[in-house]
Amino acid sequence: MKWFFSQTILFLMSSCSPLTADRQANITSMLEQQADRVMALGEWEERWQQNKIGFHQPEVHKMLKKNIDKVLNGRTGVRFFFPLCGKAVDMKWLADMGHAVVGVEISEKAIRQFFEENNMTYSEEPVPAIPGAKVYKNSEKNISLYQCNLYNFSNSIEGQFGAIWDRASLVAVNPGDREKYAALIISLMANDCRYLLDTLLYNHDLYQGHGRIWTEEQLVNYIQS
Numbered sequence: 001m002k003w004f005f006s007q008t009i010l011f012l013m014s015s016c017s018p019l020t021a022d023r024q025a026n027i028t029s030m031l032e033q034q035a036d037r038v039m040a041l042g043e044w045e046e047r048w049q050q051n052k053i054g055f056h057q058p059e060v061h062k063m064l065k066k067n068i069d070k071v072l073n074g075r076t077g078v079r080f081f082f083p084l085c086g087k088a089v090d091m092k093w094l095a096d097m098g099h100a101v102v103g104v105e106i107s108e109k110a111i112r113q114f115f116e117e118n119n120m121t122y123s124e125e126p127v128p129a130i131p132g133a134k135v136y137k138n139s140e141k142n143i144s145l146y147q148c149n150l151y152n153f154s155n156s157i158e159g160q161f162g163a164i165w166d167r168a169s170l171v172a173v174n175p176g177d178r179e180k181y182a183a184l185i186i187s188l189m190a191n192d193c194r195y196l197l198d199t200l201l202y203n204h205d206l207y208q209g210h211g212r213i214w215t216e217e218q219l220v221n222y223i224q225s
């Protein structure tokens with residue numbers, strides 16, 4: 001495992017320890033999503049409708065648990081941003097600890113499932129600043145999930161954040177959107193923001209044939225941008 005520190009960015013790359021069958025299936029599913037093609041928003045929705053969501057983990061992510069103290073850095077009541085949030089259970093875990101969570105996800109089904117599977121009530125309302133978007137909220141736990149294209153979201157909607165947990169998001173971004181993604185993420189970071197990124201190191205000799213992988217060098221450039 002390697003750590004890169006760049007100002008407020010905590011960069012975590014995992015070269016995985018022995019793989020369990022489940023973890024192998026998750027990794028294979030994530031890598032398959034990185035085929036050398038653009039993934040349209042409609043295709044993501046289709047995946048959700050067909051329940052082809054191998055990326056979803058039913059348990060809180062081990063790396064988030066392991067690194068939470070470094071992310072919090074002694075702070076309480078931190079505002080977390082989850083880009084491309086899916087229905088990550090990590091959001092509830094953080095909210096249960098008293099942090100606020102804002103996520104962005106294109107699939108309404110994913111957002112509804114998040115609240116329903118976690119036995120949380122929610123309200124839903126339009127977002128005037130983003131035509132066609134809706135925000136789903138559980139006020140008791142301070143979770144707001146925006147159903148919209150990530151690139152229509154901005155710091156004028158929810159301000160900046162004290163932490164960002166990027167799990168399976170950077171790698172899901174279409175190659176042509178990488179600069180836009182980086183600019184958006186940076187614009188959402190408050191001065192004291194800590195950005196935790198989970199990504200994979202793997203053996204190119206054993207897995208080939210996709211063009212969406214970020215090399216270590218590209219990742220470092222991304223952090224430094």
Ligand SMILES: C[S@@+](CC[C@H](N)C(=O)[O-])C[C@H]1O[C@@H](n2cnc3c(N)ncnc32)[C@H](O)[C@@H]1O
Pocket residue numbers: 033041044045055056057083084085086087088104105106107110148149150151167168169172
């Ligand atoms: C690989 S999944 C990761 C989900 C989540 N981070 C997790 O760890 O389970 C990527 C998610 O981003 C959503 N998505 C993809 N492109 C999007 C976009 N441009 N705007 C909003 N959501 C998007 C997909 O519907 C999908 O749920």
